[in-house]
Amino acid sequence: MVLGIDTSNYTTSVAFYDGAEGKNCSRLLDVKPGELGLRQSDAVFAHVKRLPELVSQLVGEKRSGSQIRAIGVSTRPRAVNGSYMPCFLVGDSLARCLGAVLQVPVFSFSHQQGHIAASLWSSNRMDLLKKKHLAWHLSGGTTELLLVEPDGQSVQATKLGGTSDISAGQLVDRTGKLLGLAFPAGKELDRLSLTSQSNETFPVKVKNLTFSLSGMENKVQKMAVQGANPGDIARFCLGCICSAIQNTTADALRMYPDYPVVFSGGVASNTMLRETFQGNSFVFCPPQYATDNAMGVAVLTWLQEEKI
16 A cells, blocks of 8 residues: 655645555644634644654554555645745655655655545546546635646646635635634534525626635625624625636636536535536535545555556
């Protein structure tokens, strides 16, 4: 089997994969009440403390006699020049140390590639690794529409569009903070939105596959000040995000007709978003793999190691 490691700004995750079955262990980084994330120095420290615990848990569930034959790790947010975030150094350091001790190859991927692979594997759409398709990366720090092309046994993702300012995840978490929800607020905001029957929305302008969500944040803040029902605020926030993604996807499909559209990242687990996109052309992974990237990294590692 192979080992995958991901140390993002939100989650520590490790995973095993044997070409058929996978096992992942992950845990969100601890954030103090009322705060919207961690400084990089605090995220690095949290990963250093967390990794031994998760690796021990994962190894404890490893099949007797199975051996690690390769290690994969996410080393940067995106597979583009200049993409860097200190928290990924923790996983990279562990991977290279383990690789030297075990004398096995170590493969590097981006956090974004791990997201896409995790979504494809867990939704039984690994066939798309061999085909061009569109993919949304919707997370706490990223809202990007990507053109994904095969790249050997991996994927190459080129940004086509997305937000011009705050990400969908940031709007969700900032709205959650206004409503007194814990960080990250995605699951609780989703639950709260289901209590509302409001149809209030705001048309988000899309130009060249790009849109802005900062105006939505201002509207959410105004609703909170005016004492709007929390469920209505939650539904408005998520409805605006879904509308923007839906309109951008429609524009993209006019440019790339008949391309499958894959949804990845934590925001992709949202109920309203999943209900908005119905049909075989839209690929959603099970919610537990929307935030986990070590599983995707492990899958890509297996494919790379198979070539050797």
